[in-house]
Amino acid sequence: MATVYTVIMAGGSGTRFWPLSRKLNPKQFLALAGDGTTPMITATARRVASLSPIERVLVVTRADLADATRAALPDLPAENLLLEPAGRNTAPCVAWATATVQRRDPQAVIVVLAADAFIADEPAFVRALETAVATATTGSIVTLGITPTRPETGYGYLHLGDALPGAPEGVRRVGAFVEKPDAPRAKEFLAGGLHLWNAGIFVFRADVMRAAVREHLGPIADAVDAFDRAALAGDEARAVASVYPQLPNVSVDYGVMEKVAEVAVVPADCGWSDVGSWQASWELGARDDAQNVVRAEAVLSDATGNVVLAPAGKVVALLGVHDLVVVDTPDALLVVPRERAQDVKKAVDALAARGRTDVL
């Protein structure tokens, strides 16, 4: 099997899990799912360790998150931390990371994924990645397609095409990338069985992605070529600092995946979740008999279906309330019904408008 590198994309604005998440403590550093104690980025790196030990994991993140990232991944080699001087969406990030890997191993296969997803069935996930790596080794660009479990309108979908000749069993061509559907279409997708969730997990050979970026995203390819030359001259940081912020703001989905002639998809039924809101933290959390997810010293009386988080030492009493999210921190408190968890952004926007960036 090819040597596999994993590129973890770890940006994030820290709004959807406010007040626990902050600009300098976004979602990937929280322990929102799983055992409740492991930061999501740490769990992400561990999850791929059988394919990519930490020496072959690269993390691309904001410069102001460098310290938090090092703390969450203490074994990450210093040279594997790529700090973006400015967020420019995923295409520049993937292209830069690909070039960085390619200098170390021109034949490497790269897995790209986000730092802040949850996987319930890790063995199934790793098996899907292994299939994707085998497929990518022969030159395909591969995406994982997650078997949908609900008529989700918040994700893009992959329409399954033909079987891919010569690839492992089950691997198909992507027939089409489908935008986020409305609710009726999402129900059709779920019932039809021909649409999978696009989880943004891509697998490709470094040289293949490099060529695709050259073909479809010329300005980014030029910049990355320059980074390569600067790196060889020991001057990469300066080149990145001056050029990266000017790169086009484009996603790898739109800029590359949807443009290349053929993308392969490996279906994966692995309990993936993007952990998109406090509602997801309830769905994925350990619930007590009354269906509460409690990470606080709490007194609960006739209280069901709540998410309760508070700092150590703080006592929280919930009496007669149901299906609420109550998240307390030393300087900010949120109370919102679980089903309206996506409204958290309204609070963040209102606080930003008031200049209370100290609590954001």
Added chain:
Amino acid sequence: MATVYTVIMAGGSGTRFWPLSRKLNPKQFLALAGDGTTPMITATARRVASLSPIERVLVVTRADLADATRAALPDLPAENLLLEPAGRNTAPCVAWATATVQRRDPQAVIVVLAADAFIADEPAFVRALETAVATATTGSIVTLGITPTRPETGYGYLHLGDALPGAPEGVRRVGAFVEKPDAPRAKEFLAGGLHLWNAGIFVFRADVMRAAVREHLGPIADAVDAFDRAALAGDEARAVASVYPQLPNVSVDYGVMEKVAEVAVVPADCGWSDVGSWQASWELGARDDAQNVVRAEAVLSDATGNVVLAPAGKVVALLGVHDLVVVDTPDALLVVPRERAQDVKKAVDALAARGRTDVL
């Protein structure tokens, strides 16, 4: 007019307004109603100032609340603060305070009331007290009867009897003291117009109460006689410390008022409230356009009818929640629907059972 002293009874366990109220910071020290900044005990003393300037106000409270009481009433003369070595209900408290007043002014009229009620119409309240003082001057024991505004089942009632001959207009005899009624009876009381709330506001001449205690509560009368003698010998504190904790635990309502042959009642329509729960703090508080009572830096979006309190500097975001009580403090947080505010005691009991007296 007689010289009027006011005895403010200021005990309280601090449970109904937990987590804002604590054992060492019970309700009378909170600013739950009115301007939102004046502690209730301070407002109580100010309310009677035209009858009893602070030099003629006595406060009876728990020894462990002495400092907090002095802070809330900085002008209270030191000798006007009566510290109970143990709470023994209101009869010992009233008897002791009466004796203390009587030594200063044998003909004084005394107003007894709680430290932690709210009065919306203070002029009407003062007029009622003036009528009560005039009635008490001639030897009657007088109680204020509050015109009910709802079929309250949480209060005792006074059944109006005949007009009291020789008393100011409107003053009646108490026909009967009526226990807390069930809901149907409370509705009858409200509709019938012959029942008033017993607010525990009593007015009497010192010598008259002293005689009534002697007649109906001999052991308490004996003890108070002993306190009197000790006080004249400069040794009252020791006498109180040794005897007071052994006094019978009995209320002045049950031990005196219901036993004496005739009690006069002065009807008062003055917006009295005992501020019995967080629900009352909502009813009495300043509400915004969305009917929220907010004493916090708050972000409210589609949030109506809530009570929100938090310490200075803390940001509270309430999104899509209605009719909740959200009270945050540095070490404890409460979330409860307003209509279940009385359940707060459950949380307090649960925390006591866990040994978390540090937050009680």
